[in-house]
Amino acid sequence: MRAQNEREKAASPAILSVHGLRKAVPGGRQLFSGLDLSVGSGELVAILGESGVGKSTLLNILAGLDDADSGSVAIEGRELGTLDENSRTALRRERIGFVFQAFHILPYLTLAQNVALPLALVSVDGHRAESQARAMLAAVGLGDRDQSYARDLSGGELQRVAIARALVHDPALILADEPTGNLDPDTAARVLALFAEAVRLKGAAAVIVTHSRATAAVADRILTLSATGLHENDQAETLTTKASA
Numbered sequence: 001m002r003a004q005n006e007r008e009k010a011a012s013p014a015i016l017s018v019h020g021l022r023k024a025v026p027g028g029r030q031l032f033s034g035l036d037l038s039v040g041s042g043e044l045v046a047i048l049g050e051s052g053v054g055k056s057t058l059l060n061i062l063a064g065l066d067d068a069d070s071g072s073v074a075i076e077g078r079e080l081g082t083l084d085e086n087s088r089t090a091l092r093r094e095r096i097g098f099v100f101q102a103f104h105i106l107p108y109l110t111l112a113q114n115v116a117l118p119l120a121l122v123s124v125d126g127h128r129a130e131s132q133a134r135a136m137l138a139a140v141g142l143g144d145r146d147q148s149y150a151r152d153l154s155g156g157e158l159q160r161v162a163i164a165r166a167l168v169h170d171p172a173l174i175l176a177d178e179p180t181g182n183l184d185p186d187t188a189a190r191v192l193a194l195f196a197e198a199v200r201l202k203g204a205a206a207v208i209v210t211h212s213r214a215t216a217a218v219a220d221r222i223l224t225l226s227a228t229g230l231h232e233n234d235q236a237e238t239l240t241t242k243a244s245a
Ligand SMILES: Nc1ncnc2c1ncn2[C@@H]1O[C@H](COP(=O)(O)OP(=O)(O)OP(=O)(O)O)[C@@H](O)[C@H]1O
Pocket: 025, 026, 027, 031, 049, 050, 051, 052, 053, 054, 055, 056, 057, 058
């Protein structure tokens, strides 16, 4: 059965294809080079790595929010390097769900409006967008908070709003930066089930940066980022103990 799953995975189309990525920070220090990655439909990849190694930078490059110094990133066959800024923005809105480490929940919108935003940006009508947003908020355990504002929420609640917003438009590619870092184990398990549903039932591809053992455990592959790129890692002991989330 496992062999069959592996064959199916190998045959599934790559949603994300990365080749030879190299990135240095302003000032010249090189973060990584020779980085390759392919993530198919229905596949969830966890990325580990020491603090400061470049995990958030990598996610930003994968989303077209930052540029690599060399190498290529393609999403569903479209090379980001060949797209102008408007096309990149459109691709991001339509095909990517991004959970930022700092959440970026807009303070002047209600939670329902925040979560409905990705739908509004792809022209889903207002009533439908708000009702899907409320359903998504309920799925992350915030069904009774849809009219609240960010200032009234805890860090873990904000993180769940960010996750709801990233998943509401059924993105092809989910990029999540420490999505369970502020959550207790039960709540983390609940949101991880949502990521798993998006990947396994809806066919998304997901790349999740995490320090959490429990979060990495839901991944099909665990990779470690270092200066020489991404390397296979199934050594659970390399996960830090930050890890209960
Ligand atoms: N604009 C910038 N100018 C200079 N250095 C930067 C800039 N952006 C990021 N860096 C540096 O690049 C390195 C990688 O940062 P990044 O946030 O990608 O790491 P990370 O692996 O996600 O870390 P953490 O696990 O602590 O979140 C860090 O040393 C950071 O200080």
